[in-house]
Amino acid sequence: MTTEPNNTILLVEDNSAHAEIVIRSFQDHHITNRIVHVLDGEAALDYLLHRGQFSGVDNSPRPRVILLDLRLPKIGGLQLLHEIKTQEMLSGIPVVILTTSEAEQDLKLAYANHANSYLVKPVDFIKFSQLI
Amino acid sequence: MIDDAYRFAYANDELGRILHYSIEELVGMDFRNVLSDESRALVADYYIRRRRGEQIPLRYELSIVRRDGQMRYGEMSATIVRDAAGRMRTMGQFVDITERKQAESEREALIAELETKNAELERFTYTVSHDLKSPLITIGGFVGFLERDALLGDTDRVKADVVRINDALARMQLLLDELLELSRIGRVMNPPEVVSFEAIAREAVEAVRGRIEMHDVQVEIAPDLPPIYGDQARLVEVVQNLVDNASKFMGDQPQPRIEIGAHQIETETVFYVRDNGTGIDPQYHEKVFGLFDKINPASEGTGVGLAIVKRIVETHGGRIWVESELGKGAQFCFTLPGSPVGYQP
Numbered sequence: 001m002t003t004e005p006n007n008t009i010l011l012v013e014d015n016s017a018h019a020e021i022v023i024r025s026f027q028d029h030h031i032t033n034r035i036v037h038v039l040d041g042e043a044a045l046d047y048l049l050h051r052g053q054f055s056g057v058d059n060s061p062r063p064r065v066i067l068l069d070l071r072l073p074k075i076g077g078l079q080l081l082h083e084i085k086t087q088e089m090l091s092g093i094p095v096v097i098l099t100t101s102e103a104e105q106d107l108k109l110a111y112a113n114h115a116n117s118y119l120v121k122p123v124d125f126i127k128f129s130q131l132i
Numbered sequence: 133m134i135d136d137a138y139r140f141a142y143a144n145d146e147l148g149r150i151l152h153y154s155i156e157e158l159v160g161m162d163f164r165n166v167l168s169d170e171s172r173a174l175v176a177d178y179y180i181r182r183r184r185g186e187q188i189p190l191r192y193e194l195s196i197v198r199r200d201g202q203m204r205y206g207e208m209s210a211t212i213v214r215d216a217a218g219r220m221r222t223m224g225q226f227v228d229i230t231e232r233k234q235a236e237s238e239r240e241a242l243i244a245e246l247e248t249k250n251a252e253l254e255r256f257t258y259t260v261s262h263d264l265k266s267p268l269i270t271i272g273g274f275v276g277f278l279e280r281d282a283l284l285g286d287t288d289r290v291k292a293d294v295v296r297i298n299d300a301l302a303r304m305q306l307l308l309d310e311l312l313e314l315s316r317i318g319r320v321m322n323p324p325e326v327v328s329f330e331a332i333a334r335e336a337v338e339a340v341r342g343r344i345e346m347h348d349v350q351v352e353i354a355p356d357l358p359p360i361y362g363d364q365a366r367l368v369e370v371v372q373n374l375v376d377n378a379s380k381f382m383g384d385q386p387q388p389r390i391e392i393g394a395h396q397i398e399t400e401t402v403f404y405v406r407d408n409g410t411g412i413d414p415q416y417h418e419k420v421f422g423l424f425d426k427i428n429p430a431s432e433g434t435g436v437g438l439a440i441v442k443r444i445v446e447t448h449g450g451r452i453w454v455e456s457e458l459g460k461g462a463q464f465c466f467t468l469p470g471s472p473v474g475y476q477p
Contacts, residue, residue: 020273021273101261121269
């Protein structure tokens with residue numbers, strides 16, 4: 001199993017327009033990390049645990065950071081965060097919450113669940129590079 | 133004043149006015165006749181305790197029944213006295229606090245309602261601001277890309293950017309329209325009338341004919357449906373939304389089918405819209421009615437439809453729920469009190 005962090009970024013975002021904004025902005029700012037975009041929490045876990053559509057370890061290298069939108073369908077963003085931070089194999093991966101508002105009540109809960117940081121949408125890439 | 137046989141030995145004008153009896157009628161009457169059942173039991177208990185030598189409260193609340201049957205509430209204060217002939221009597225003073233109690237309970241009800249509405253408003257505002265912000269972020273992002281792509285002369289990308297922007301605008305428009313509808317439901321209802329549920333079902337199905345045909349769905353309306361009492365236009369919206377949803381979530385069903393009908397469950401008439409589509413996971417059975425809580429965000433719709441449906445049903449005094457399992461279709465059930473009971477399908 002590949003455990004070396006590399007330059008993959010896992011983007012968990014159900015809004016495909018927002019995801020496109022992130023991906024294109026990264027390209028424009030010459031951020032060369034490979035971005036893997038999944039639409040919901042289940043797919044994110046599939047990726048992280050190398051199962052489902054991502055079975056085959058080479059398909060899903062361990063991401064260097066996870067960008068997580070809190071408002072996700074099915075498994076909610078907070079629940080996914082909890083899953084990630086309570087699994088030994090995954091808890092070391094930094095998780096950055098993407099939120100529409102700093103005042104978001106869920107931010108407090110996110111920090112309680114050991115989110116590493118947050119970014120307010122639309123994402124400011126200077127801030128993002130500094131975070132990394 | 134009460135004698136030791138529970139009779140009024142004396143009563144003043146005021147007591148006569150409260151009870152709607154004349155003093156002549158009251159004197160000699162067993163005072164327990166004017167007590168409510170609850171107060172009668174309380175007084176009996178006090179008498180027993182007093183005879184045992186226990187202390188009983190000198191002041192307590194009693195409910196009495198007026199001559200015309202109306203219930204009045206009062207504060208009773210009682211003392212033991214000796215009358216002119218030296219006999220022990222209970223001297224009571226009764227203050228009518230009925231209006232005060234009524235005002236208190238109305239106040240409590242209003243406060244509770246206000247708290248509920250406030251909580252709802254907060255949740256609503258929070259949800260709305262997020263869900264409207266989202267398309268704004270999209271528009272902001274793609275206007276930026278649009279400018280850049282236009283300057284680079286990349287017309288394909290320009291077109292794609294414009295599509296993203298227009299989609300976001302349309303979404304905001306739709307959200308706002310539906311929110312307006314949702315807020316109106318509580319305030320503006322047409323006067324209720326007796327309407328045939330069958331007529332409502334037919335009108336609803338007609339309104340979504342386009343989608344029904346697009347998905348090749350068979351729709352069956354049960355015969356002999358009962359009439360109901362309510363706001364016809366709004367009830368058409370209810371059935372329309374449910375049928376529309378059912379058609380959208382047929383999945384791979386080769387013979388999609390929707391049934392609209394009613395059946396009797398104990399004393400209630402329960403209406404249903406049933407489909408044989410993809411079904412809904414039980415963990416989401418409450419969530420489906422939540423504002424903007426879409427189970428599958430990629431599906432069409434704003435997530436407001438079922439919230440509207442729920443609001444309409446509840447404004448009619450009814451309840452709505454869903455019975456479903458993944459892969460086994462869904463049955464949306466609702467009651468409309470005011471529908472005649474005793475309906476035999």
